[in-house]
Amino acid sequence: MAGPSAPDLDRTKLLAARFRAASQRPYLASALYSLSVVPSTAVPTMGVDRYWRCYVSPAFVDATPVEELAGVWIHEVAHLLRDHHGRADRLAPELRRDRLRVNIAQDCEINDDLLADGLPLPAGRVTPAAYDLPPGRLFEEYLPDVPATGGHDCGSGAHGEPSPWDLGAADGTAARVTETEAEAIRRHTAEAMRAHHRNRGDLPAGWRRWAEQVLEPAVDWRRVLAGAVREALSWASGAADYTYRRPSRRGPALRGVVLPSLRRPLPRVAIVIDTSGSMGEEALAAALAEVTGVLREVGVRGDRVTVLSVDADVQAASRVTSADQVELRGGGGTDMRVGIRRALDVPHPPGVVIVLTDGFTPWPDEPAACRLIAVLIGADAPEPPSWAETIRVPRP
Incomplete structure (x- = not known):
């Protein structure tokens, strides 16, 4: 079952976790509050689609501490900020075929940055170290060396392929973000990161590289x-x-x-x-x-x-x-x-x-x-x- 009618979602706890994430990392606040919540019993934990809709399992929210939920919020919005679905679309067909393998590589790109930033993540979250891979790489670099099967499904906002709980482009029951709006969110977030690093000097290296790429894109x-x-x-x-x-x-x-x-x-x-x-x-x-x-x-x-x-x-x-x-x-x-x-x-x-x-x-x-x-x-x-x-x- 997917959609807003899914029962028993502890919204107070879920939104408290988002507030915690936005308060502790204020440069991510605009992106976090751009996500619309879709309760779903079909999603194992949390996932996102291309339209910045965040699908949430009520059981997962019940079982996960607020501080870890805050880390998952940041993990999921990172897929969208880093345009993982757009980058996955540009992969060669043979690399794009196994969406969960793509998702593992993307999680490696994100999670090593989040752990370096001191964020607690739920048990089982993959990192480059789990596959004897170096930190600080992009998911395209990790992809050839990660397992061919298994892994967590973060949704079409990550690997680009529709997931079972995905409402799709035409559904109007939940708010959606257009690609033009998404680009504006990314740029606003990158500018907030640059200002934060200028004032505080503690922005993680992975986010710093991402912000520089958004604000001053390197020529391919x-x-x-x-x-x-x-x-x-x-x-x-x-x-x-x-x-x-x-x-x-x-x-x-x-x-x-x-x-x-x-x-x-x-x-x-x-x-x-x-x-x-x-x-x-x-x-x-x-x-x-x-x-x-x-x-x-x-x-x-x-x-x-x-x-x-x-x-x-x-x-x-x-x-x-x-x-x-x-x-x-x-x-x-x-x-x-x-x-x-x-x-x-x-x-x-x-x-x-x-x-x-x-x-x-x-x-x-x-x-x-x-x-x-x-x-x-x-x-x-x-x-x-x-x-x-x-x-x-x-x-x-």
């Missing part, structure tokens, strides 16, 4: 890098040429004359990789995987991709079809000029050169005779020349 470097590579490839492949290998379709109209056709060949690509000692392997590998993934998608592979490992000199040059084939050598000084020069000094030079570096390197004095994308690893990487297209990749 993967999307920007993929877009830059695709655009550069499109530009380079626009250099059409004539060929007689495939006669023009207009040829039959002119007897005795063989007309060439236009062709747009796939461009050649050179990836120049900084393998000096200052480079971080994880960020470098992530950027390289993104680049090679885009090249594979658009059909640029095989002998059209050359990878050069460079520190102060070119240590290795090879044609590759995947990131796994790349041979990284080096570890000394840094001079990307020699790698760029080597990449262009071939009978069939590339139309696009992609340089993966931490930026602490000399650059050519003049623009390269092709499209050049500088992928800078690390927030402190200095600016390359203005003629280079720049993508910044944060270190993990």
Whole structure:
């Protein structure tokens, strides 16, 4: 049974717990009081849907102390503030298939922050430590390493899939929050957190990172890098040429004359990789995987991709079809000029050169005779020349 008619809910106790949570963490007050209560005997404990409706088991309220109920209120509203359902919608289908597994990963993201904040939570609440995972990660990072089955169901406001007690979008028996209103609540909460931390200095690290992301959203470097590579490839492949290998379709109209056709060949690509000692392997590998993934998608592979490992000199040059084939050598000084020069000094030079570096390197004095994308690893990487297209990749 689900809905407001569910019997015997101790509202006084439940709302006292919410008041306690809002009083002790005032920066969450607006979000907590945006939740509408829906008593339900179908929900095991408490859960939320996409519309900020909080489903509550009367039996769970009876069995749980007020201080723990306050922690559960914060846990459930954290799913909505962190837009877990929206992020779950963007997962690959094979990862989204097991909603309870997704929920476990999301609970890991939340609960380690709540416990670090000194909040008591009911027994059985999952944490990263229960799976030998490090704290402070996002649920997308935890998901591959959590169990494939089991776990608590926090509702569609968490994993994104309708739960048995979910009233759905059309139901008007309980108040609902629109996505536009939800975004306003998130921003207001983030601003309250920033003010609290400025005045008190005791905002938990997890919430501090979340507030910074909401107020100053980081650019998705993967999307920007993929877009830059695709655009550069499109530009380079626009250099059409004539060929007689495939006669023009207009040829039959002119007897005795063989007309060439236009062709747009796939461009050649050179990836120049900084393998000096200052480079971080994880960020470098992530950027390289993104680049090679885009090249594979658009059909640029095989002998059209050359990878050069460079520190102060070119240590290795090879044609590759995947990131796994790349041979990284080096570890000394840094001079990307020699790698760029080597990449262009071939009978069939590339139309696009992609340089993966931490930026602490000399650059050519003049623009390269092709499209050049500088992928800078690390927030402190200095600016390359203005003629280079720049993508910044944060270190993990």
